[in-house]
Amino acid sequence: MAPIRPPHVAIIGSGFAGIAVAAELRRAGYTSFTIYERAARVGGVWRDNTYPGAACDVPSHLYSFSHAREPRWRFRFARQPEILRYLRRCVEHYGLTDHLRLSTAIVAAHYDEQQCRWRLRTESGEQVQADVLVPAVGQLSEPLVPDLPGREEFAGRAFHSARWDHGCELAGKNVAVVGTGASAIQFVPEIAERAAKLTVFQRSAPHVVPRPDRPYRPRHEFAFRRVPGAQLLGRLGVWLFFEFAGRGMTTAQPIGRAFTAVARRHRAAQLAEAETAEGMTPDHAIGCKRVLFSSDYYPAFNRPGVRLERESIERVTPSGIRTADGIEHDADVLIFGTGFDAQHFLSSITVRGKGNRLLSEEWGDGARAYLGMSVPQFPNMFLMYGPNTNLGSGSIVHMLESQARYVVRAVREIVRRSGAALEVRAEAAEEFDREIQERLQHSVWTTCSSWYRGADGRISTNWPGSMAEYRRRTRRVALDDYRVLSPGAVQS
Numbered sequence: 001m002a003p004i005r006p007p008h009v010a011i012i013g014s015g016f017a018g019i020a021v022a023a024e025l026r027r028a029g030y031t032s033f034t035i036y037e038r039a040a041r042v043g044g045v046w047r048d049n050t051y052p053g054a055a056c057d058v059p060s061h062l063y064s065f066s067h068a069r070e071p072r073w074r075f076r077f078a079r080q081p082e083i084l085r086y087l088r089r090c091v092e093h094y095g096l097t098d099h100l101r102l103s104t105a106i107v108a109a110h111y112d113e114q115q116c117r118w119r120l121r122t123e124s125g126e127q128v129q130a131d132v133l134v135p136a137v138g139q140l141s142e143p144l145v146p147d148l149p150g151r152e153e154f155a156g157r158a159f160h161s162a163r164w165d166h167g168c169e170l171a172g173k174n175v176a177v178v179g180t181g182a183s184a185i186q187f188v189p190e191i192a193e194r195a196a197k198l199t200v201f202q203r204s205a206p207h208v209v210p211r212p213d214r215p216y217r218p219r220h221e222f223a224f225r226r227v228p229g230a231q232l233l234g235r236l237g238v239w240l241f242f243e244f245a246g247r248g249m250t251t252a253q254p255i256g257r258a259f260t261a262v263a264r265r266h267r268a269a270q271l272a273e274a275e276t277a278e279g280m281t282p283d284h285a286i287g288c289k290r291v292l293f294s295s296d297y298y299p300a301f302n303r304p305g306v307r308l309e310r311e312s313i314e315r316v317t318p319s320g321i322r323t324a325d326g327i328e329h330d331a332d333v334l335i336f337g338t339g340f341d342a343q344h345f346l347s348s349i350t351v352r353g354k355g356n357r358l359l360s361e362e363w364g365d366g367a368r369a370y371l372g373m374s375v376p377q378f379p380n381m382f383l384m385y386g387p388n389t390n391l392g393s394g395s396i397v398h399m400l401e402s403q404a405r406y407v408v409r410a411v412r413e414i415v416r417r418s419g420a421a422l423e424v425r426a427e428a429a430e431e432f433d434r435e436i437q438e439r440l441q442h443s444v445w446t447t448c449s450s451w452y453r454g455a456d457g458r459i460s461t462n463w464p465g466s467m468a469e470y471r472r473r474t475r476r477v478a479l480d481d482y483r484v485l486s487p488g489a490v491q492s
Helices: 016-027 080-093 184-192 218-226 230-250 253-270 274-279 396-416 426-440 467-473
Strands: 009-012 033-036 106-112 117-122 127-130 132-135 157-160 174-178 197-201 306-309 313-317 320-323 328-330 333-336 350-352 421-424 482-485
Touching: 009 016, 009 127, 016 033, 016 080, 016 396, 117 132, 132 396, 174 184, 174 320, 184 197, 197 320, 218 230, 230 253, 230 467, 396 421, 396 467, 421 426
Parallel strands: 009 033, 009 132, 106 350, 157 333, 174 197, 174 333, 197 306
Antiparallel strands: 106 117, 117 127, 313 320, 320 328, 421 482
């Protein structure tokens, strides 16, 4: 009897999600996998987001893998360059380099029902095959630039924060920033020091709380390296804080009110002008939109030449931005801090499952997946950072680690069944989605408009529970929720 061929796993994306799956496969002894990355380097969002001040808003010790803890963090909240270095070290540590195919964009994936295999097509037209497909492109990989009238007419330099133009000199320039989200609050203080004039166009004021950052000294690194449990204890403390804070967005309103008070005091203490403070007062409950962490965003507006503009944008003109009140704001540079297209999962890849079903059509009324990973009619496909796995409070790396372990357990089940495919049952997926959507209706995320919600109000992004609950629910593959498909068998 010929030996059983181990299933080959195709991982699309080399950010935290893709590296998480690859590392878990190696830790479990599997070596038959390929990581396809459209860029020339690994790193995902931490490769792409190189804007001034880019940093994580989750403390470093929790924003890393539990099996690859890093004692050399320079700051409590790691900056973009050191997070990127950490990811590269993980690639080296787990021996993933030989599994990488860089500068290789997967543009289409089609499930072969007879062979129980996925057939992938690259941008160059090359055809490759895999037994298991793991799209790990995430929710925040496609920059969203608003389709403002006249945008193409702007005569100056214009770019999105995730595609920062480092060749554009901002010193002495009139700069217009559109957006006040998580990226903007990091780069606005940085460029405020250089620009002659900076106008920030705000559609909705965010809740901002202090970021208790600090540099780590040699003594900290010594403790993290040499003192048993020191780093683990720090990680546990951060995890507990975020689990507690998360309840304020779902089940415990008093916690939310406490954080609202913190944000209010922070705003009052840091803004010099009452008018500016009023304009930066949110009109929604804390947590409905992403809560932002910064200790230098508000002070940037105390600088001469920096101002907040609350009027809605009517159009972009060749020389700047015209607002609804008819005033034209001159600008030499236009920067979009407008986030990402988080609603259209896998929008860069055409995915077809059984019966030639198109995933984008299956998700026509909103993306959904069992445990955020499995979709009926798309066997042996496991999404990373898929629908309803984002967090309002916590570390997405913790969630990705749970998902990666689940994928490895699924691969183990496939091995036991000699190359069969696992397809989540429609009834299991529907029951899961009903539960999640019903729980989300009681969350703060339903009380305002944000990138968490689609145009119809459906929340396809966020997880309504805790990190601990998700870890528990992904601890094993419940085979009763799956159909086992064999190669060559009739599938329906």
